[in-house]
Amino acid sequence: xxxxxxxxxxxxxxxxxxxxxxxxxxxxxxxxxxxxxxxxxxxxxxxxxxxxxxxxxxxxxxxxxxxxxxxxxxxxxxxxxxxxxxxxxxxxxxxxxxxxxxxxxxxxxxxxxxxxxxxxxxxxxxxxxxxxxxxxxxxxxxxxxxxxxxxxxxxxxxxxxxxxxxxxxxxxxxxxxxxxxxxxxxxxxxxxxxxxxxxxxxx
Amino acid sequence: xxxxxxxxxxxxxxxxxxxxxxxxxxxxxxxxxxxxxxxxxxxxxxxxxxxxxxxxxxxxxxxxxxxxxxxxxxxxxxxxxxxxxxxxxxxxxxxxxxxxxxxxxxxxxxxxxxxxxxxxxxxxxxxxxxxxxxxxxxxxxxxxxxxxxxxxxxxxxxxxxxxxxxxxxxxxxxxxxxxxxxxxxxxxxxxxxxxxxxxxxxx
Numbered sequence: 001x002x003x004x005x006x007x008x009x010x011x012x013x014x015x016x017x018x019x020x021x022x023x024x025x026x027x028x029x030x031x032x033x034x035x036x037x038x039x040x041x042x043x044x045x046x047x048x049x050x051x052x053x054x055x056x057x058x059x060x061x062x063x064x065x066x067x068x069x070x071x072x073x074x075x076x077x078x079x080x081x082x083x084x085x086x087x088x089x090x091x092x093x094x095x096x097x098x099x100x101x102x103x104x105x106x107x108x109x110x111x112x113x114x115x116x117x118x119x120x121x122x123x124x125x126x127x128x129x130x131x132x133x134x135x136x137x138x139x140x141x142x143x144x145x146x147x148x149x150x151x152x153x154x155x156x157x158x159x160x161x162x163x164x165x166x167x168x169x170x171x172x173x174x175x176x177x178x179x180x181x182x183x184x185x186x187x188x189x190x191x192x193x194x195x196x197x198x199x200x201x202x203x
Numbered sequence: 204x205x206x207x208x209x210x211x212x213x214x215x216x217x218x219x220x221x222x223x224x225x226x227x228x229x230x231x232x233x234x235x236x237x238x239x240x241x242x243x244x245x246x247x248x249x250x251x252x253x254x255x256x257x258x259x260x261x262x263x264x265x266x267x268x269x270x271x272x273x274x275x276x277x278x279x280x281x282x283x284x285x286x287x288x289x290x291x292x293x294x295x296x297x298x299x300x301x302x303x304x305x306x307x308x309x310x311x312x313x314x315x316x317x318x319x320x321x322x323x324x325x326x327x328x329x330x331x332x333x334x335x336x337x338x339x340x341x342x343x344x345x346x347x348x349x350x351x352x353x354x355x356x357x358x359x360x361x362x363x364x365x366x367x368x369x370x371x372x373x374x375x376x377x378x379x380x381x382x383x384x385x386x387x388x389x390x391x392x393x394x395x396x397x398x399x400x401x402x403x404x405x406x
Contacts, residue, residue, distance in 0.1 A: 011377075012356065012397070013369045014217015018377060026377055143362070151362075153215065157383070157397050159346070159354075159369075161376030166216045166362075173364030174214075174221060174229055180360070180393065183386060190383065192393070194215070194360050 002065060002126045004119060006142055007152030008135030008166060009189070015163035016135050026158040030189035040085040053186035064088055065129025066122040068115075070138050071096070074108075083107040086132075089125045093118040093138060115141040140167045143175055148196050151177055155190045205268060205329045207322060209345055210355030211338030211369055212392070218366035219338050229361040233392035243288040256389035267291055268332025269325040271318075273341050274299070277311075286310040289335075292328045296321040296341060318344040343370045346378055351399050354380055358393045 008016040009027045017023055034050040038057045047057060064086055071094035084090045090108050097103055097110040104110065109125070111118040119142060122131040133142045142148045153166070177194035184191040211219040212230045220226055237253040241260045250260060267289055274297035287293045293311050300306055300313040307313065312328070314321040322345060325334040336345045345351045356369070380397035387394040 010217075012217075012354070012380065014213075014215075023377055026379065151215070155358075155395075157380040159373065159376060159378040159380065161370060161373035161378070167364060170362065170364035173362060174226055175362040175364075176229065177215065177360040177362065178391075180388075183388065183393065185383075185386065188381075190386065190395070192358075 002123055002129055002131055003149045004123075004131045004133065004142065004147055005150040005152055006133035006135060006139040006148050007150075007154070008139070009154040009156060010135075010166050011156055011158045011160040011163075013159050013161065014165055015160045016166055017164040018160040019162045023158070023160045023163060026160075027156055030154065030156065030186050033187045041083065041087045042081065042085045045085050050186045052184050053189060053191065056184055056186070056191045060132075061086055063130045064132045065126030066091060067132050067134065068093060068118050068122050068138055068142070069134040070094070070136070072137075073134060079108065088129075089122075091118045091122045091125070093141075115145050115147065119145075119147050135166060136164060136168070140170055143167060143196070144171045146172075146198065151194045151196065153192045153194070155192055156188055205326055205332055205334055206352045207326075207334045207336065207345065207350055208353040208355055209336035209338060209342040209351050210353075210357070211342070212357040212359060213338075213369050214359055214361045214363040214366075216362050216364065217368055218363045219369055220367040221363040222365050226361070226363045226366060229363075230359055233357065233359065233389050236390045244286065244290045245284065245288045248288050253389045255387050256392060256394065259387055259389070259394045263335075264289055266333045267335045268329030269294060270335050270337065271296060271321050271325050271341055271345070272337040273297070273339070275340075276337060282311065291332075292325075294321045294325045294328070296344075318348050318350065322348075322350050338369060339367060339371070343373055346370060346399070347374045349375075349401065354397045354399065356395045356397070358395055359391055 031047045034048055036051050036054040038047040038054050066088050067090040074092045092110050111121055133139050176197040179194040180192040182193040234250045237251055239254050239257040241250040241257050269291050270293040277295045295313050336342050379400040382397040383395040385396040
């Protein structure tokens with residue numbers, strides 16, 4: 001069965017965005033502060049990282065088979081111009097499915113009946129590959145529903161002081177992880193990989 | 204001149220305490236999940252950690268020459284029974300100096316006129332050794348005043364979802380750090396060491 005992971009690039013003090021959607025210039029600096037080029041399907045988004053971070057990106061790109069995102073990100077990115085840069089089908093969890101496109105095609109599948117259904121749909125699309133849940137609201141819902149196997153944090157050396165937390169107020173907190181089972185150092189980022197511990201109450 | 208550092212044991216999502224002062228059983232687990240004993244002046248507080256974490260603790264104990272804490276922690280710990288476990292003089296920043304003891308003796312010095320004065324006092328007490336600022340409010344004031352040279356985070360694999368953030372709402376955010384210049388893995392903790400970048404606006 002495919003692995004379900006979530007994570008995000010995070011400030012040292014736990015935020016995936018600063019106040020008013022600020023801080024991305026700092027948080028995402030590691031995507032463009034190295035010599036090694038990693039391409040994706042969006043030519044405007046080619047990454048230049050250290051060799052270590054490039055290996056992390058390539059591992060993600062070769063292993064992720066489907067994504068689950070929220071409607072906010074889908075709208076904010078204008079549907080990534082038609083398909084997600086990772087070149088995988090993307091499940092959009094939303095209360096208001098779009099009226100100007102099919103509910104499912106090879107690029108996007110719109111799910112309205114909750115995180116379990118969205119992850120189930122993504123699992124089918126991913127086959128043996130990983131399902132990746134977007135950080136923030138979707139990650140929180142997935143963790144609360146006991147659906148997440150791993151948390152991947154790209155930890156950056158910046159203190160934002162306030163903003164959008166990695167998960168926000170979990171209903172099931174505290175959640176125990178184990179690890180990190182992997183620590184990779186890039187330039188202005190440390191890639192940390194954790195597994196979620198599933199207690200008897202988290203089947 | 205002595206180094207000024209701050210830091211804390213932190214959850215993966217950036218909290219040094221969970222809601223309602225909860226979560227310490229998880230956060231501080233690394234102090235007692237290993238075979239290597241580290242003693243301090245409080246026999247009830249002997250630590251049992253991995254060898255790697257014990258080395259980190261010993262480095263701290265041999266290098267920290269004075270502490271700066273807030274009145275809340277001083278009261279909460281009942282003045283640590285008379286002297287801080289690290290066996291160094293402790294500067295207490297407070298608006299209400301105590302009336303039942305001297306304003307300064309070999310264990311505690313009470314400072315009422317702000318974080319700069321508290322750190323200056325601690326520098327004098329520390330000599331060539333480090334000054335350590337307690338995480339939370341004192342750390343935030345120190346970072347905002349440009350007084351902090353290093354941030355040391357003991358990162359634990361737990362998600363608390365809410366609580367007391369490492370620094371809280373900094374007036375000077377975002378703050379750029381460099382590093383980590385050191386990553387040490389313990390059991391259920393990763394010890395991360397960063398330096399604060401001082402821009403022209405942070406003399």
